[in-house]
Amino acid sequence: MSNKKKILIIQNIHEAGIKLLEDNPNFEFELIENIDLKFLKEKISNFDGISIRTAKLPAEIINHCKKLKIISRHGVGYDNIDLKSAKNNNITITITTTANAVAVSEHVMFMLLNIAKGKSMYDITVKSGNFNERNKLPKTIEIWKKNILIMGFGRIGQCLIKRCLGFDMNVFVYDPYVTKEVIESFGGKKVNDLYESIKSMDAISLHIPLNDKTKNLINYELLKTLKKSCIIINAARGGIINENDLNKALSENLIYGAGLDVFEMEPPSKDSPLLKNDKLFLSPHTAAFTEECMTRMAVETIQNIIDFFDKKLDKSKIVKL
């Protein structure tokens, strides 16, 4: 019998990551795209390690995988994995801690600027031969000297603040778990009362995990208190903003616009009102989909698996269960 560790790659990743396994004599691997629960339950039970992107791993799958030692997440969020059963089965979960902060932060700036600058309005105007209509177009807005609230000051929040300061924005940070000193060392101002401080913001960007505390944190009651000029960006997880409430607030002109990279249900249903709302700028959970980031994530995902079996895994990559 082969002593090679068997690795299942669930959902394809950049070839740079796969090459690490191809070149390593201690591993063999299989790549699958089928993420049907029944199929996964049978399939994973034969493997020592898996890499996973967005597919769901509920308790019924994890409890069935007696051989499994490591689940390596391609990304940093792990709300698709049942943590309790992973802990009970002594399975290590790792994340790609160094790979995606830059790509997500750039995506937030892309969304914020896009909404402020009228999305494709100018491009459409020129390409449709209407250059001379430029004086009649709605005016766009600046982000210079505007107040932005970064909610969640972890890897992405700390990367985003530099980009916001580069645009001369006033940056406020809401993260009860990060000290005033740390926030100030990055050039931000710590905010303690979310509900009070949010009223004076021109922009809000979410970088917190989705959990029982943060689900529906941004709801109609809170949206009602915002400035009419406020822009909200969610490139964290769907469900932190209540989508029905957001749609209502936008339709009632309670806020200026919103950018969503993530949704309560992915993909959103075809008849979701979000898809028809002109004040929304949407992307299909692609904030981390730069060529550079996909390469980094694939390499880090697989390296975490190799390091785990080589007993060299850096503790910072392990999710505390």
Ligand SMILES: NC(=O)c1ccc[n+]([C@@H]2O[C@H](COP(=O)([O-])OP(=O)(O)OC[C@H]3O[C@@H](n4cnc5c(N)ncnc54)[C@H](O)[C@@H]3O)[C@@H](O)[C@H]2O)c1
């Ligand atoms: N759109 C994408 O493709 C994409 C890519 C990467 C990460 N993400 C998501 O972005 C989010 C942030 O990622 P990260 O790598 O910066 O995570 P991180 O763990 O480094 O940082 C999260 C921060 O949120 C803070 N926090 C937790 N609960 C909070 C609360 N209730 N209120 C305020 N702050 C709170 C924590 O103290 C921590 O500092 C995660 O939800 C992750 O899933 C999305």
